[in-house]
Ligand SMILES: *[C@@H]1O[C@H](CO)[C@@H](O)[C@H](O)[C@H]1NC(C)=O
């Protein structure tokens with residue numbers, strides 16, 4: 001009897017734990033994509049980024065590109081001279097380490113480059129994977145089952 005319940009609990013964890021650690025994918029700017037005159041800090045404000053989540057920068061090449069820069073370059077809209085831009089128009093960046101990350105577009109437009117026109121994103125990546133809503137529900141359900149099993153074991 002009790003071992004059946006234990007098996008069920010173990011099976012539920014085996015199925016749902018990998019899903020709980022699953023990374024999230026964020027389309028930068030959602031439907032607007034990666035473009036000028038968009039407030040990416042407002043877009044990022046209500047989001048929590050965790051290690052292994054991904055950012056997807058969507059745009060029509062060669063109109064834009066993506067440079068990962070440091071805080072100084074971000075603040076000054078300094079485009080790195082190195083040829084390290086992502087430019088596919090569907091650029092996927094995995095957030096592999098925690099900390100602050102900065103991204104800008106390196107394209108120019110007269111005397112203002114796209115970064116100066118607001119095409120810049122700064123985020124903070126948190127350590128560890130985010131627990132999903134499904135995981136929270138399942139873990140509370142599992143806790144209830146553990147209690148049920150303990151009650152059964154005590155009664156037997
Ligand atoms: C940012 O990068 C530039 C050039 O690559 C470098 O000179 C500068 O020291 C860096 N700043 C920081 C805060 O890392």
Ligand SMILES: *[C@@H]1O[C@H](CO)[C@@H](O)[C@H](O)[C@H]1NC(C)=O
Pocket residue numbers: 072075076078
């Ligand atoms: C960045 O801008 C600040 C002022 O906003 C300036 O003092 C500094 O020299 C600039 N740095 C670079 C690397 O352009």
Ligand SMILES: *[C@@H]1O[C@H](CO)[C@@H](O)[C@H](O)[C@H]1NC(C)=O
Pocket residue numbers: 021051052127128129
């Ligand atoms: C991120 O993914 C790597 C490789 O799949 C994995 O080894 C690591 O544990 C993951 N980190 C987190 C915090 O989920």
Ligand SMILES: [Cu+2]
Pocket residue numbers: 035036063064065105106107114115119
């Ligand atoms: Cu651009």
